[in-house]
Amino acid sequence: MSDPEPRTFRALFISDVHLGSKAAKADFLIDFLRHHDAEIIYLVGDIVDGWRLRRNWHWPQSHNDVVQKLLRKARKGASITYIAGNHDEFARQFQGVHFGGIVVADRAIHETADGRRLLVIHGDQFDTVVHNQRWLAYLGDYAYDAAMLVNRVVTKLRHLLGLPYWSFSSWAKVKVKKAVNFIGSFQTVLSEEARRSHVDGVICGHIHHAAIENYGDVQYINTGDWVESCTAVVEHFDGRMEILTWAHVLPEVSTGNEALVPVDIIDLKGRAAQAA
Numbered sequence: 602m603s604d605p606e607p608r609t610f611r612a613l614f615i616s617d618v619h620l621g622s623k624a625a626k627a628d629f630l631i632d633f634l635r636h637h638d639a640e641i642i643y644l645v646g647d648i649v650d651g652w653r654l655r656r657n658w659h660w661p662q663s664h665n666d667v668v669q670k671l672l673r674k675a676r677k678g679a680s681i682t683y684i685a686g687n688h689d690e691f692a693r694q695f696q697g698v699h700f701g702g703i704v705v706a707d708r709a710i711h712e713t714a715d716g717r718r719l720l721v722i723h724g725d726q727f728d729t730v731v732h733n734q735r736w737l738a739y740l741g742d743y744a745y746d747a748a749m750l751v752n753r754v755v756t757k758l759r760h761l762l763g764l765p766y767w768s769f770s771s772w773a774k775v776k777v778k779k780a781v782n783f784i785g786s787f788q789t790v791l792s793e794e795a796r797r798s799h800v801d802g803v804i805c806g807h808i809h810h811a812a813i814e815n816y817g818d819v820q821y822i823n824t825g826d827w828v829e830s831c832t833a834v835v836e837h838f839d840g841r842m843e844i845l846t847w848a849h850v851l852p853e854v855s856t857g858n859e860a861l862v863p864v865d866i867i868d869l870k871g872r873a874a875q876a877a
Contacts, residue, residue: 806824
């Protein structure tokens with residue numbers, strides 16, 4: 602069966618896929634990439650989860666399929682930049698190197714169709730826990746694994762009850778005061794870095810919380826993730842930025858017979874339009 606004709610955007614930004622982790626929603630991302638295309642693609646860090654792969658090797662065919670899908674887009678002419686994150690920090694030693702048409706970088710400047718300059722960076726460089734208390738970051742990583750386990754149990758129960766996908770961990774993140782405070786601080790720090798870099802905004806990942814916010818004259822954009830919320834950011838051909846949420850119908854445990862159906866694309870303001 603041939604892939605459907607995808608919606609095409611000027612640019613596409615994806616981060617925090619965490620290939621190599623059991624929490625990665627690789628099947629959902631493949632489905633998303635099947636229905637969406639762009640002239641310019643940024644992989645904004647933590648695409649591969651080196652931390653988990655070092656602990657326990659996990660690389661099913663679906664994870665390999667994501668890599669092959671991206672390489673195929675590069676062969677077809679898409680300009681793809683891989684921005685290294687903290688979980689795939691091994692890639693930082695290959696800055697400037699091309700792999701199958703994908704170039705590796707620590708940061709990049711993206712110029713939008715309407716003339717704005719946006720800093721593209723994963724964001725872990727500005728997370729004091731990652732850099733000053735690395736042991737605490739690894740401890741938090743184990744706690745995150747536990748949250749993902751709860752997520753999988755909840756997802757399976759909801760599937761058995763005929764309910765749509767819902768992320769327990771994403772819900773908890775916006776309910777816990779310390780998490781909310783951390784998100785706010787992270788957004789402020791990244792916006793200040795954009796000002797120091799003399800650009801109009803920043804596009805990042807790292808904290809798994811999709812957002813488009815204005816901080817004075819600077820726009821803060823976070824792409825979200827593909828372990829909890831299944832979100833990406835796109836730039837339309839007029840320069841407008843939008844968050845896409847791939848609300849899916851693919852069950853957590855596939856039998857191999859389920860159809861992948863394009864569903865709603867939802868932006869931050871709650872407007873919805875049926876995917877083409």
